[in-house]
Amino acid sequence: MRQPFRLDVHTCAIEDVRLGEATTVTGSTLTIDAVEIAGAVLEDGRIGGVEIEIAQPGDDTRIIGCLDCAEPRTKMGDGAVFPGFLGGMETVGNGETFRLGNVSVLASSRYPQPFSGLLQAREAVVDMSGPTAIYSPMSQVRNIVLALTPNPDIENDDYDDAARRAVLKVAELIARRALEAEPATTTTTFDFSEQDPDLPRVVYFYQLQGQGRMADTFLYGRDIHNLVPTIIDPNEVIDGAIVSGVYVYACYKNPTYLHQNNPIIWELQRRHGKDLNFAGVIINRGHNYTQEDKERSSHWAAKLAEFMSADAAVLTAEGGGNSAIDMMLACQYMEKAGITTTVVSSEAAGTDGFDYPLFYSVPEADAIVSIGSEDEIIPMPAVSKVIGGTTLLTGEPAEGPFDLKMYFHYCGTNQLGANVLQGRVF
Secondary structure, three states: OOOOOOEEEEEEEOOEEEEOOOOEEEOOEEEEOHHHHHHHHOOOOOEEEEEEEEEOOOOOEEEOOEEEEEOOEEEEOOOOOOEOOOEOOOOOOOEEEEEEEOEEEEEEOOOOOOOOOOOOOOOOEEEOOOOOHHHOHHHHOEEEEEEEEEOOOOOHHHHHHHHHHHHHHHHHHHHHHHHHOOOOOEEEEEOOOOOOOOOOEEEEEEEEEOOEOOEEEEEOOEEOOOOOOEEEOHHHHHOOOEEEEEOOOOOOOOOHHHHHOOHHHHHHHHHEOOOEEEEEEEEEEEOOOOHHHHHHHHHHHHHHHHHOOOOEEEEEOOOOOHHHHHHHHHHHHHHHOOOEEEEEEEEOOOOOOOOOOOOOOOOOOOOEEEEEEOOOEEEEOOOOEEEOOOEOOOOOEOOOOEEEEHHHEOOOOOOOOOOOOOOOOO
16 A cells, blocks of 8 residues: 655755866765766757856856756655656655755756747846846856757757756756765655644645646646646655746746745645645646636636645646636635635736736635736846846847846746745735
8 A cells, every 4th residue: 555645855955066077065065067967968969059157146147048947856765856857657755855955957048940929938037146136036046057059950849848858857967966975964854644633724726837838837747738637745746746848937937946846835844733734736737718618627626625625725826817817716716615715926017016916816815915016127237247148039238237027037926935026015
C-alpha cells in the first residue's frame, strides 16, 4: 500500500555565486564552472551559443529577454526532478530533495523567427539594484543567467523547447554537483497526512496558464490544454511536477522557480497543524474561451473542494482576462457551496489608476488581496551592464534610461504573492 506523501527538502542557503574551475559549494559560496555548464547546454544542437553570466542582488545590472528560471534541485536517492523533462513519468513529492536556496538558473534569449499573432514572447526585464529592483522577485536571488543564442535554422516552437530544457538540465546539474560536496543543510518536511479535526480545512485553488504557444504550463512534461480541475498533492508542486512555458505576460508570469517555491504552499505548510489543516491543491487550466467551458470548469472545482471537505479556499490565477473570469467563477461557486474564499489578484486600473481595477469580479468575492497594477509606468534608470542584448524589443537601448510599463517587469504582479506590491484602501 502506498504511503502518504512525505517530502524532506534539504536546503543549502547560498550567499555568493562565483565563476571558477569546478561546480561545487564551499560553505555558503557556490562556484560555477562555466565551461561545464556551457558544454551541457550546447549538447542540444537547437541552441547555437550560450554565455554564462552571474547577476546578484546589488549588482548594477539589468537582465532583458527573460524566459523561464528554475531553482537548482536534485533528488537524493530514487526519482528525478522535473519529471517528463529530465526523467520518466513517475510521480514526485516523496523522498528527499536537495535545493540551493537563493539561487536561480535563468534563460535570457530572443527567438529565431519573427512572431505572428497575439501569443508571442514579449519583453521581460529584471533590475538587480536601484529603485526598480523591487519590481521583480528575481532581483532578490542570485541568478545564473544562460544568455542563449538560437540555431537560426529552427522554428520558434522547437527553440522554445530547447531553451526550457536547458534551464532544467543546468538547474539539476548544478544541484547535483553541489550535493557531491556534502554541504550543510536545513530541512523542511512537507507531510500533510495528519489532520487535526478541530482545525479548519483549507484548500488551494491553483490556476495555471494554458492558453497556447508562449502561454503554456506543463504538468509532468505535458501541456495542460485539456486539463480539468484536478486534485494534486502539494508536495508534487514543490518537487518539480509543474514547469512554466509562459512568455506572453512578463508581470503575471509564474516561472518554474516560483512553482517550486510557491509562497502560498510554503505558508500553508508552515501553518498546517497549528491554525489550519492544509487539505490539498486543486490545479486548473485558466483561459477557457466559452461560457460553457468556464461554467463546467468552475462547478467542477467547487465540487472537488466540497469532496475535500474544505472549510476555506485560497484562489490564485495566472494571466488576466479569461483567466481572471475562470478564477472568479470558481470563487463564486465555492462560496455558494459554503466554502469561505480569499482571492489573490492583480489589477489593471490604467496608468492614472482610475479605471475599474479588476478584469472581472463576482459579489461573493468579498476578500481580495491585491498585488499591484500592471499599468503603472516605471522610470528605469541607466545601468552599467545589460545581460541578454543591447536593445529592448521596442528598439530602445537597454541600458536606459527609459520608461517601462509594469507589464514588462518579470513577475512584477505575479499572483502567487512573491512580489512586494500591494493595493491599499484609502
